[in-house]
Amino acid sequence: MPTKLHKNPTIYTLATDLGLKVTTDPVTAIKDHCHRQIKRFLKEFSHCTTLSGLLDLAAQKLGTTFREIHSDADLVQLTQEYADRGETCAALFNSELTDDVYGVTFKLLRPGKFDLPYISLIDCRGSKKQRCYFTKWHELGHLLILTDQRRLSFKRTHALHELKSPEESMVDVIAGEFAYYAPMVRPYAKGSLTFDAIDAARTALCPEGSYHSALIGLVNVWPTPCVLVEAKWAGKKSSSPGQYFSSFALRAVSVLVNDAARQHGIQLHKNFRVPERSVIHSVFTESLAEGTGVEDLCWWESSDGTRLEKREIRVSAKRIGDTIHALLIPR
Numbered sequence: 001m002p003t004k005l006h007k008n009p010t011i012y013t014l015a016t017d018l019g020l021k022v023t024t025d026p027v028t029a030i031k032d033h034c035h036r037q038i039k040r041f042l043k044e045f046s047h048c049t050t051l052s053g054l055l056d057l058a059a060q061k062l063g064t065t066f067r068e069i070h071s072d073a074d075l076v077q078l079t080q081e082y083a084d085r086g087e088t089c090a091a092l093f094n095s096e097l098t099d100d101v102y103g104v105t106f107k108l109l110r111p112g113k114f115d116l117p118y119i120s121l122i123d124c125r126g127s128k129k130q131r132c133y134f135t136k137w138h139e140l141g142h143l144l145i146l147t148d149q150r151r152l153s154f155k156r157t158h159a160l161h162e163l164k165s166p167e168e169s170m171v172d173v174i175a176g177e178f179a180y181y182a183p184m185v186r187p188y189a190k191g192s193l194t195f196d197a198i199d200a201a202r203t204a205l206c207p208e209g210s211y212h213s214a215l216i217g218l219v220n221v222w223p224t225p226c227v228l229v230e231a232k233w234a235g236k237k238s239s240s241p242g243q244y245f246s247s248f249a250l251r252a253v254s255v256l257v258n259d260a261a262r263q264h265g266i267q268l269h270k271n272f273r274v275p276e277r278s279v280i281h282s283v284f285t286e287s288l289a290e291g292t293g294v295e296d297l298c299w300w301e302s303s304d305g306t307r308l309e310k311r312e313i314r315v316s317a318k319r320i321g322d323t324i325h326a327l328l329i330p331r
């Protein structure tokens with residue numbers, strides 16, 4: 001995503017509106033601008049050492065109060081509460097939280113003496129609950145990139161039908177930077193990367209993030225090389241209709257190669273078939289809860305027969321529902 005985003009004129013304008021010196025890459029300039037703010041908050045509150053603490057601190061410093069909505073009744077009650085306070089934005093609460101919108105931030109017209117200037121509604125109804133932690137960071141992302149001029153005219157973060165706008169993508173990139181903020185994860189990432197280590201880091205740093213987002217977020221910033229694979233029984237989408245059903249196999253439906261692994265030249269691509277001799281395959285076919293094994297990356301083969309380079313890896317596989325999650329760690 002960032003590769004296209006850094007060439008986008010809207011993002012370039014945003015960076016210059018923020019007073020940033022942009023040479024070639026406005027995405028990096030904007031990310032650095034956000035990092036400087038977060039570092040400043042942390043310098044002031046040095047006792048903040050967890051991701052949950054950082055979320056609360058950033059919300060406080062950026063001036064917003066999160067209000068979680070867990071049911072339709074919560075939304076009705078919140079709408080009434082803000083309507084009673086004379087906030088005209090209350091009339092928009094229901095219409096703004098459409099199916100695709102997970103959160104929205106409004107500037108209050110008449111905040112009370114002890115109120116922060118904004119409120120961020122976080123939709124936690126149904127499956128949206130899974131993303132609630134990330135949604136909070138997304139809303140903070142909007143506030144991290146408000147220019148002085150926009151701060152004055154700011155009403156709400158989402159104009160309808162603008163969900164896929166370049167700015168929304170930029171805000172997702174920012175949320176990704178801080179939801180699993182690398183300097184905070186590092187003290188928990190000293191040992192080897194295992195599912196237990198991820199559980200421990202998640203419990204200590206941010207139990208409110210979903211297991212799935214923690215897995216991705218933590219593996220991504222872990223300082224040692226790792227490839228995270230999610231394997232499922234799936235067909236090959238590029239196959240012709242006749243071949244589609246015969247293409248079904250246990251496949252890597254999502255692959256994350258972390259920075260450390262990329263620096264070691266490790267590659268693995270989405271849709272590769274899981275090798276039948278891999279423990280990932282046994283955990284799937286034998287309905288096991290988990291398993292580990294010492295394997296080789298060259299067992300993995302693309303559909304055109306290209307094999308990956310020979311490299312010994314330790315594989316841990318774990319079943320979560322109908323998906324097998326696996327950590328591939330070079331030895």
Ligand SMILES: [Zn+2]
Pocket residue numbers: 138142157158168171
């Ligand atoms: Zn947004």
